[in-house]
Amino acid sequence: MKDYLIYFAQAYPNFRRAELESLAHYHGINIDLSHHSETSPFLIVQLENDEQARKIMERSVLSRGIYELWGQGNTLEELHQSVKDNDNGKFELYNKSSFKFDFIGYMGRRNNKQKFEMIESFQFLAFEGPIRMKNPDEVYTILEEYEVMDREKATTPIKMWFGREIQLSARCNNVLDKYDLKSRKYIGTTSFDAELALVTCNIAEVGPKKIVYDPFTGTGSFLVAASNYGGLTIGSDIDVRILRGKGDVNIKSNFKQYGTTTEFLDILTMDFTNNAFRQDFFIDTIVCDPPYGVREGLKVCGAKNEEKAAGRENVVINGEKAHLRRDFIQPKKPYELSNLLDDLLKFSASRLPVNGRLAFWMPTANDDFEINQIPQHENLELLYNLEQEFNKWSRRLLVYVKRDEDYKGVTKNGLKENNIKNFRDRYFRGFSEKSK
Numbered sequence: 001m002k003d004y005l006i007y008f009a010q011a012y013p014n015f016r017r018a019e020l021e022s023l024a025h026y027h028g029i030n031i032d033l034s035h036h037s038e039t040s041p042f043l044i045v046q047l048e049n050d051e052q053a054r055k056i057m058e059r060s061v062l063s064r065g066i067y068e069l070w071g072q073g074n075t076l077e078e079l080h081q082s083v084k085d086n087d088n089g090k091f092e093l094y095n096k097s098s099f100k101f102d103f104i105g106y107m108g109r110r111n112n113k114q115k116f117e118m119i120e121s122f123q124f125l126a127f128e129g130p131i132r133m134k135n136p137d138e139v140y141t142i143l144e145e146y147e148v149m150d151r152e153k154a155t156t157p158i159k160m161w162f163g164r165e166i167q168l169s170a171r172c173n174n175v176l177d178k179y180d181l182k183s184r185k186y187i188g189t190t191s192f193d194a195e196l197a198l199v200t201c202n203i204a205e206v207g208p209k210k211i212v213y214d215p216f217t218g219t220g221s222f223l224v225a226a227s228n229y230g231g232l233t234i235g236s237d238i239d240v241r242i243l244r245g246k247g248d249v250n251i252k253s254n255f256k257q258y259g260t261t262t263e264f265l266d267i268l269t270m271d272f273t274n275n276a277f278r279q280d281f282f283i284d285t286i287v288c289d290p291p292y293g294v295r296e297g298l299k300v301c302g303a304k305n306e307e308k309a310a311g312r313e314n315v316v317i318n319g320e321k322a323h324l325r326r327d328f329i330q331p332k333k334p335y336e337l338s339n340l341l342d343d344l345l346k347f348s349a350s351r352l353p354v355n356g357r358l359a360f361w362m363p364t365a366n367d368d369f370e371i372n373q374i375p376q377h378e379n380l381e382l383l384y385n386l387e388q389e390f391n392k393w394s395r396r397l398l399v400y401v402k403r404d405e406d407y408k409g410v411t412k413n414g415l416k417e418n419n420i421k422n423f424r425d426r427y428f429r430g431f432s433e434k435s436k
């Protein structure tokens, strides 16, 4: 095993570990992330080789890069000594390669003169290869952590690392610019932030040739994010207008914009609670953002008053039963989010393959959240409960994995007894009173 240094981005630190763990698991790589601290962007991990490092970093959104660790220290002298002590023939191995130096400063940085002096101080590496600023064979990176926030005053780093760059992340290769909602052609009020949609797909282990289903597609934010990782995507939504878009600006045109049309399977108008997929239709992964019922109350197909509706079944228009005509508009009835989430778990438990993942977002009020509000199904193990906190409420990314028949969890839904049906009311009242 060798030491590698991971440098994280300063975004959603509480999601980092789940993302990397999932990427490692997806590639069948063992990695111990137990030393990860949300307060530090640096983490040393042990991996077998560069190939493993490349695999876990390539798709990462919350990391910046991974480096083969050559040395570390609290001062430049200590860093030099550590690099020399850990040589083990490495200097010789890269002696003829073209190279350049790079600098990463956390909470501080060096000016060009200091950088030049630093590079000079590593002459003992005795590299004979040419210096190449564009596409060198190797990039040697000096990573430094400074103590103070004020960049002007941060002149002395408190910790330094020297590493050979192995892989920069998807983030550093501009995945966020590419999927930014500001430049996406078809968006709506429900479009989901690109960064977290991509992270969701990483934690859900979306991958090439995997069928990814979003049952609440909306404008298709999760579908395009999944297609970025090669997922074959299919979506459904109760609202035909949102799926259709406007003219030729729609979900499909977004796939075209991103060059992932081959990953688009289809979208269909369907009430999730009356799911019409064939029982043997294969789904690997489910990712979604269910309707919270905040903008408008949650509704599903069905009649409020069953008796009255049954009476209307005999209405005939132009010789055709009204409810069988193409222009028939389904009646809708109110529904509880807790029931919808139950339906989602039940559907996932019956349709996902063993080890298939379900990842969805759920809103919770911060002042009366209790862990038992997280719905559970006996065949699904809850892997992650990751919170994105706003002022008075949060949304949580809940990630489950389907287990085999030896696994026996519990089926429960604390939302039913609890506050979630009041979430909408409380949201509009600014969470001023507690739910009963």
Ligand SMILES: C[S@@+](CC[C@H](N)C(=O)[O-])C[C@H]1O[C@@H](n2cnc3c(N)ncnc32)[C@H](O)[C@@H]1O
Pocket: 188, 190, 191, 192, 215, 216, 217, 218, 219, 220, 221, 222, 236, 237, 238, 239, 242, 270, 271, 272, 273, 288, 289, 290, 291, 292, 298, 299, 300, 301
């Ligand atoms: C929070 S939005 C999801 C938005 C989506 N992630 C996007 O990128 O635009 C929830 C979606 O669920 C849909 N929806 C509401 N009730 C539904 C139901 N019973 N079955 C299927 N979709 C439903 C709404 O039309 C809405 O588009």
